[in-house]
Amino acid sequence: MTPSSAGALTISDGRLALSGLLILVNVGLSAALRLGLGRSLLVASIRMVVQLLLVGFVLEWLFQQDQSPLILLVGAAMAMIAGVSAVQRTRHRFAGIYLNSLLSVMASSALVTGLAVTGLIRPQPWYNPQYLIPLLGMVLGNTLNGISLGLDRFMDGLRIGRDQVETDLALGATRWEACQTVVREAIRVAMIPTINSMMVMGLVSLPGMMTGQILQGAAPAAAVRYQIVILFMIASATALGVFGVVGLAYARLTSADHQLRLDRLVRAGEAADGEAA
Amino acid sequence: MDRPLLLSATGLERRLGDRLLWSRLDLALAGGDRLGLVAPSGAGKTLLLRALALLDPPQAGTFHLLGRSPAAWGLPRWRAMVLYLAQRPVAGGGTVAANLRAPWRFRERRGQGSWSHGRITGWLAALGRDASFLDYDAERLSGGELQLLALLRGLQFDPTVLLLDEPTASLDAATTAAVEALLTDWLAAGARACVLISHDGEQIERFATRTLELQR
Numbered sequence: 001m002t003p004s005s006a007g008a009l010t011i012s013d014g015r016l017a018l019s020g021l022l023i024l025v026n027v028g029l030s031a032a033l034r035l036g037l038g039r040s041l042l043v044a045s046i047r048m049v050v051q052l053l054l055v056g057f058v059l060e061w062l063f064q065q066d067q068s069p070l071i072l073l074v075g076a077a078m079a080m081i082a083g084v085s086a087v088q089r090t091r092h093r094f095a096g097i098y099l100n101s102l103l104s105v106m107a108s109s110a111l112v113t114g115l116a117v118t119g120l121i122r123p124q125p126w127y128n129p130q131y132l133i134p135l136l137g138m139v140l141g142n143t144l145n146g147i148s149l150g151l152d153r154f155m156d157g158l159r160i161g162r163d164q165v166e167t168d169l170a171l172g173a174t175r176w177e178a179c180q181t182v183v184r185e186a187i188r189v190a191m192i193p194t195i196n197s198m199m200v201m202g203l204v205s206l207p208g209m210m211t212g213q214i215l216q217g218a219a220p221a222a223a224v225r226y227q228i229v230i231l232f233m234i235a236s237a238t239a240l241g242v243f244g245v246v247g248l249a250y251a252r253l254t255s256a257d258h259q260l261r262l263d264r265l266v267r268a269g270e271a272a273d274g275e276a277a
Numbered sequence: 278m279d280r281p282l283l284l285s286a287t288g289l290e291r292r293l294g295d296r297l298l299w300s301r302l303d304l305a306l307a308g309g310d311r312l313g314l315v316a317p318s319g320a321g322k323t324l325l326l327r328a329l330a331l332l333d334p335p336q337a338g339t340f341h342l343l344g345r346s347p348a349a350w351g352l353p354r355w356r357a358m359v360l361y362l363a364q365r366p367v368a369g370g371g372t373v374a375a376n377l378r379a380p381w382r383f384r385e386r387r388g389q390g391s392w393s394h395g396r397i398t399g400w401l402a403a404l405g406r407d408a409s410f411l412d413y414d415a416e417r418l419s420g421g422e423l424q425l426l427a428l429l430r431g432l433q434f435d436p437t438v439l440l441l442d443e444p445t446a447s448l449d450a451a452t453t454a455a456v457e458a459l460l461t462d463w464l465a466a467g468a469r470a471c472v473l474i475s476h477d478g479e480q481i482e483r484f485a486t487r488t489l490e491l492q493r
Contacts, residue, residue, distance in 0.1 A: 163363065170362070173353065174383070174384060257347075
């Protein structure tokens with residue numbers, strides 16, 4: 001299938017620029033209500049346009065490559081960025097948090113995307129970048145949200161529930177017995193957005209990828225099938241990634257001597273990643 | 278002295294940042310001991326109790342309970358026997374009774390029976406409360422009631438060493454006296470000892486059989 005045959009209408013440069021005027025709605029609102037968002041809106045708009053135009057070029061180049069190591073390297077770089085940004089949204093840090101996040105993101109997305117391209121969608125070859133890269137991107141974008149939610153919730157849960165956790169420890173609980181409600185709650189909270197989005201899928205939101213395929217002329221019934229596979233991929237990768245990252249954080253913030261090690265926690269921004277042990 | 282040695286700690290040292298709180302601190306508790314900790318605020322009284330319960334990573338020192346090291350006991354078992362009651366008690370959701378029952382479900386306690394309704398109500402009577410206290414919503418208890426809950430929750434396991442951090446700080450004089458009498462009876466009923474932190478010098482004088490002074 002070549003995009004040109006049944007492709008969507010091309011958007012000319014002039015009309016692209018015209019679409020930018022839509023942001024004036026936000027700017028006007030911000031000015032009228034004195035939200036002070038004008039600057040951020042401008043920066044965000046420019047960043048979005050520049051980043052996407054660049055990605056367009058990169059993808060065009062990437063889709064012409066057929067070297068599996070190169071494609072996998074790009075995938076790994078994407079996972080790395082996802083792992084780092086997941087941590088950057090958390091309010092507290094501990095030494096090794098970046099490594100934990102990277103491991104969780106990479107393992108979960110590699111496993112799920114790998115299964116999808118070798119078993120479910122089966123492009124030829126399996127590393128065909130036109131399939132692998134967008135699929136991986138969708139999985140990473142969602143796993144990232146789950147991981148940063150789960151991490152943040154877990155660290156907050158331990159801080160706020162510290163007295164309860166230590167009361168249990170003092171009464172003879174193992175570290176797992178003392179922390180399990182906090183672990184469970186963090187994983188539950190991190191899974192909620194995925195579950196919510198599946199609940200209303202197609203009713204409230206038409207997912208971006210499906211919209212794109214339909215505009216390209218794909219039969220809606222076929223586009224829907226892709227969307228179903230993608231959503232299951234996202235759900236399982238998020239679950240695995242969150243489970244991994246919360247588990248690793250639990251191991252780091254408690255000790256084999258069944259102690260709570262909140263002394264390893266620092267606020268984001270202070271002495272970011274100093275090894276203190 | 279034929280009183281059995283229960284807990285010994287030698288060569289304890291504790292730093293907070295670059296401040297040395299104490300060093301070369303030795304402590305031994307025999308059956309019947311009621312040790313009062315005396316020190317100005319900020320000298321690390323609470324940290325010393327936490328150290329004995331091994332709730333913080335040890336900085337220096339060795340610990341023995343009935344001649345065995347913490348590693349030989351296992352940490353949950355150690356804490357079940359050297360039981361620390363925090364200054365600010367915490368209760369989970371549910372009734373007082375549910376909170377008293379909850380720790381019996383820990384792996385450490387499994388197979389050791391369960392809570393004894395009769396024993397608890399006996400203690401409650403000694404503290405001037407009736408059994409309806411058990412049905413109170415634990416999250417709505419006053420500070421003093423919370424301290425009673427925490428005390429009973431710990432006492433019911435008959436720890437070898439009880440570490441009390443301001444256990445009567447939120448209680449009125451009458452209940453405080455009842456708690457002291459209850460503790461004295463409980464301590465006399467077996468090979469047990471306790472360490473007490475109190476801001477009330479008279480309480481230390483009344484209750485403690487000896488004192489340990491932490492220097493600043």
